[in-house]
Amino acid sequence: MNRNPQQEEGVFKPAQNPGPSDNQQAGFHSSSALSPPFFLLGTHQPGWLATSKVPLFISDRRLCVYRNLPRAVAPWALDSGAFSELAIHGNWDHGPSPLQYVERIRKYQRQTGKLLWAAQQDWMCEPFILARTELSVAEHQARTVENFCTLKRLAPELPIIPVVQGWEVTDYVRCVELYRAAGVDLTKEPLVGVGSVCRRQASGEVQDILLALHRLGVSRLHGFGVKAQGLKRYGHLLASADSMAWSMAARRGLRLKGCTGHANCANCPRFALRWRRRMLVACGAEDQVMKQGGGRGQFLTGSNVWKEAIENETTENRAMTVER
Numbered sequence: 001m002n003r004n005p006q007q008e009e010g011v012f013k014p015a016q017n018p019g020p021s022d023n024q025q026a027g028f029h030s031s032s033a034l035s036p037p038f039f040l041l042g043t044h045q046p047g048w049l050a051t052s053k054v055p056l057f058i059s060d061r062r063l064c065v066y067r068n069l070p071r072a073v074a075p076w077a078l079d080s081g082a083f084s085e086l087a088i089h090g091n092w093d094h095g096p097s098p099l100q101y102v103e104r105i106r107k108y109q110r111q112t113g114k115l116l117w118a119a120q121q122d123w124m125c126e127p128f129i130l131a132r133t134e135l136s137v138a139e140h141q142a143r144t145v146e147n148f149c150t151l152k153r154l155a156p157e158l159p160i161i162p163v164v165q166g167w168e169v170t171d172y173v174r175c176v177e178l179y180r181a182a183g184v185d186l187t188k189e190p191l192v193g194v195g196s197v198c199r200r201q202a203s204g205e206v207q208d209i210l211l212a213l214h215r216l217g218v219s220r221l222h223g224f225g226v227k228a229q230g231l232k233r234y235g236h237l238l239a240s241a242d243s244m245a246w247s248m249a250a251r252r253g254l255r256l257k258g259c260t261g262h263a264n265c266a267n268c269p270r271f272a273l274r275w276r277r278r279m280l281v282a283c284g285a286e287d288q289v290m291k292q293g294g295g296r297g298q299f300l301t302g303s304n305v306w307k308e309a310i311e312n313e314t315t316e317n318r319a320m321t322v323e324r
Contacts, residue, residue: 037223037231037235037238037239037240037241038055038239038240038241038288039055039231039240039241039242039243039276039279039280039288040055040056040057040076040077040240040241040242041054041055041056041057041242041243041244041272041276042056042057042079042225042242042243042244042245043056043057043058043244043272044059044062044244044267045062045267046058046062046063046066046069046070047070048070048269049070049071049072049073049074049076049112050070050071050072050073051073052073052074053073053074054074054273054276055074055075055076055077055116056074056076056077057076057077057078057079057242057244058076058077058078058079059078059079059080059081059084060078060079060080060081060096060101060104060118061081061084061085061095062081063078063108063112064096064104069107069108069111069112070112071111071112071113072112072113072114072115073114074114075114075115075116076112076114076115076116077115077116077117077118077119077242078105078108078115078117078118078119079119079242080101080118080119080120080121080122081095082119082121082122082123082124083124083129085121086123086124086129086132086133087128087129087132090132090133090134091133092121095121096121098121098147098150098151098154099154101121101151102151102154102155102158102160105118105155105158105160106155106158109158115159116159117159117160117161117191118158118159118160118161119160119161119163119193119224120144120147120148120151120160120161120162120163120193121147121151122144122147122148122163122165122193122195123135123139123140123141123143123144123147123165124140124165124195124196125137125140125141125165125166125167125171125195125196126167126196126199127167129196137165137166137167137171138174140165141165141166141171141174141175141178142178144163144165144175144195145162145175145178145179145182145184146182148160148162148163148179148184149182149183149184152184159190161189161190161191161192161193161222162179162184162186162189162192162193163192163193163194163195163224164176164179164186164192164193164194164195164213164218165195165196166195166196166209167196169205169208169209169212172194172209172212172213173212173216176213176216176218186216186218187216187217187218187219189218189220190220191220191221191222191239191240192213192218192220192221192222193221193222193224194206194209194210194213194221194222194223194224195224197209197223197224197225197226197230198224198225198226198243199225201223201225201226201227201229201230202229202230202233206223206226206230206233206234207233207234207237210223210234210237210238211237214237219237219239220239221237221238221239221240222238222239222240222241222242223238223240223241223242224241224242225242225243225245226238226241226242226243227241227243227245227279228279228282228283231279231283232282232283235283243279245275258270259271
């Protein structure tokens with residue numbers, strides 16, 4: 001039986017000569033093509049892994065508390081939970097050690113399956129995070145590079161991706177050099193995360209950062225927290241992106257008509273599907289709506305909740321395609 005490379009575990013294992021063909025085989029677009037990036041739907045509901053046919057982005061902070069891990073039915077990626085650790089505690093002292101983190105990743109690979117990659121335990125450089133840690137951008141970058149090197153030394157076989165951190169364009173250029181000085185050539189990494197961009201994802205600053213990285217040869221990039229506005233502006237510079245902005249929008253807004261059993265739609269599969277589909281269509285990525293599941297194919301029908309979401313969304317999906 002032929003297997004879809006996109007659904008293989010650890011598709012981002014380092015290759016000697018990674019290139020656009022590698023990304024295409026893994027389900028990612030070549031950074032040189034003017035096409036939308038591969039999109040991962042963020043959610044703080046790890047249980048969706050067992051039913052969702054669309055690629056998900058799940059935080060280790062949420063998944064690690066499960067005694068019985070869900071078995072994934074579609075590819076997914078792991079967020080280290082770095083933002084929450086630093087925003088809440090100002091350090092990584094309360095989070096998993098590098099050794100504990102790689103042990104968790106191995107467990108997720110073994111029991112949940114279909115893991116595309118895991119983000120390293122990086123240090124964001126947003127001004128309010130710096131105020132929380134009382135450290136400099138340079139120190140955050142140094143700790144980010146050190147962490148990646150430690151993780152790869154502990155588990156070279158795991159698909160852990162490095163993250164470039166900074167705030168100004170020159171910071172990101174310096175971060176690439178820090179990695180190089182530590183023996184890590186980011187131009188040869190299958191995927192590199194770009195941190196500290198989600199809260200300014202619609203600005204010209206992020207595009208300038210991505211262009212600077214491309215000029216350095218670091219072109220297979222993942223944009224953390226990049227949604228519609230950012231994807232429209234510089235999506236062609238990204239190999240992949242994730243966002244769970246839908247949950248915040250649902251929390252602040254009215255419950256969708258027809259939804260019952262919850263005060264708002266912040267954890268609602270119907271709202272999540274609707275938001276994801278509208279965003280992909282708006283960004284010209286209808287192919288992902290179809291390839292990753294459209295309408296009835298987006299979730300396994302294992303419960304009435306999913307059946308209701310699927311039935312309600314099928315008609316809306318068709319309407320949105322026609323409207324566009």
